[in-house]
Amino acid sequence: MTGSLASLTGAPWYTDRCRARLTGAGQVKNKFGGEGRDEQIGLQRPALLGQPGDRMILPSSDSPHRLGESAIELGPPLPMVSYHAMERWHPERIGALALYCSDGRWGEAFDEFCHRHLQIPRYDRWAVPGGPAWVATPQEDPALHRVIRIQLDFLVRAHELERVVLITHYGCAWYGHLLQRSPGECLSAQAEDVESAAAVLQGWYPGLRVEAYLAMRQHEWVSFHQLDIGDELTRRTHLWPRKSSERTPESLFP
Numbered sequence: 001m002t003g004s005l006a007s008l009t010g011a012p013w014y015t016d017r018c019r020a021r022l023t024g025a026g027q028v029k030n031k032f033g034g035e036g037r038d039e040q041i042g043l044q045r046p047a048l049l050g051q052p053g054d055r056m057i058l059p060s061s062d063s064p065h066r067l068g069e070s071a072i073e074l075g076p077p078l079p080m081v082s083y084h085a086m087e088r089w090h091p092e093r094i095g096a097l098a099l100y101c102s103d104g105r106w107g108e109a110f111d112e113f114c115h116r117h118l119q120i121p122r123y124d125r126w127a128v129p130g131g132p133a134w135v136a137t138p139q140e141d142p143a144l145h146r147v148i149r150i151q152l153d154f155l156v157r158a159h160e161l162e163r164v165v166l167i168t169h170y171g172c173a174w175y176g177h178l179l180q181r182s183p184g185e186c187l188s189a190q191a192e193d194v195e196s197a198a199a200v201l202q203g204w205y206p207g208l209r210v211e212a213y214l215a216m217r218q219h220e221w222v223s224f225h226q227l228d229i230g231d232e233l234t235r236r237t238h239l240w241p242r243k244s245s246e247r248t249p250e251s252l253f254p
C-alpha cells in the first residue's frame with residue numbers, strides 16, 4: 001500500500017472494523033449493524049479512495065480468504081460515476097481498422113456493417129472528415145504524409161493491424177466543399193482517392209489486407225458497395241488527373 005494508513009482510515013467509508021484489522025486492534029463492532037456488513041458499506045464510495053495503485057484489503061468474516069490472502073484492486077481517485085456502460089471491455093484485439101468519414105449520421109451504419117457483415121468486432125476506428133482522403137493525399141504533402149505515417153505505424157505495430165477497411169460515403173461534405181460539385185459528381189473523385197489510399201497503405205505495409213467500400217444512401221436507407229481498388233500495376237496507370245492545389249485541405253479554408 002503506497003498511501004498512508006492515516007489518510008486511509010480518515011476516509012468516510014472506512015469503518016471501525018476495517019480500522020481494527022489494519023491497525024491490529026481488537027474486534028470493534030461497527031455502528032451499522034451485524035457482523036460482516038461493514039465490508040459492503042465500506043465499498044459504497046470508491047470515488048473517495050486513496051492514491052493510484054493503492055490496495056485495500058477487505059476480508060469478510062465468513063470469507064474463505066484471510067487477511068493478506070486476497071485483495072481488491074482499487075483504481076485512482078475519481079469523481080462519482082456518471083454512467084455504467086452495458087457494453088463490456090474486451091482484452092482481445094481484432095487486428096482490423098476502419099478508416100471512414102467522421103460524419104456521425106453514418107456512424108451507426110458503419111458500425112453495423114463492420115460488425116455484422118465484415119465480422120470485425122471491436123475494430124479500430126479512424127474517423128476523420130473525408131475518411132480515406134487523408135491517406136490518399138500524403139503523396140502530395142510531406143508534412144501530412146509524416147503525420148499519417150506516424151499514426152499508422154503505431155497502429156500497425158502496437159495494435160497489430162493486419163486489415164484496413166476504407167469506407168467513403170455518398171454525399172460527403174468534405175468532397176462537396178473541396179470540389180464544389182454535387183454528391184453524384186464527387187463519386188469518381190472519392191473512388192480515385194480510395195484507390196490511391198489503398199496503394200499508399202500497401203506500399204507502406206506490404207502484406208496488409210486492404211479493402212474499400214462506398215456507403216450509399218437512398219433516403220434514410222444505407223447500403224454498402226465494394227469498390228475495385230485494383231492491383232498495384234493497375235493503380236499506377238489509372239490515377240485520377242487533378243491539380244494538387246485542388247486536393248489540399250488549405251483550398252477549403254483560403
Ligand SMILES: [Zn+2]
Binds near residue numbers: 102130173174
Ligand atoms: Zn463525410
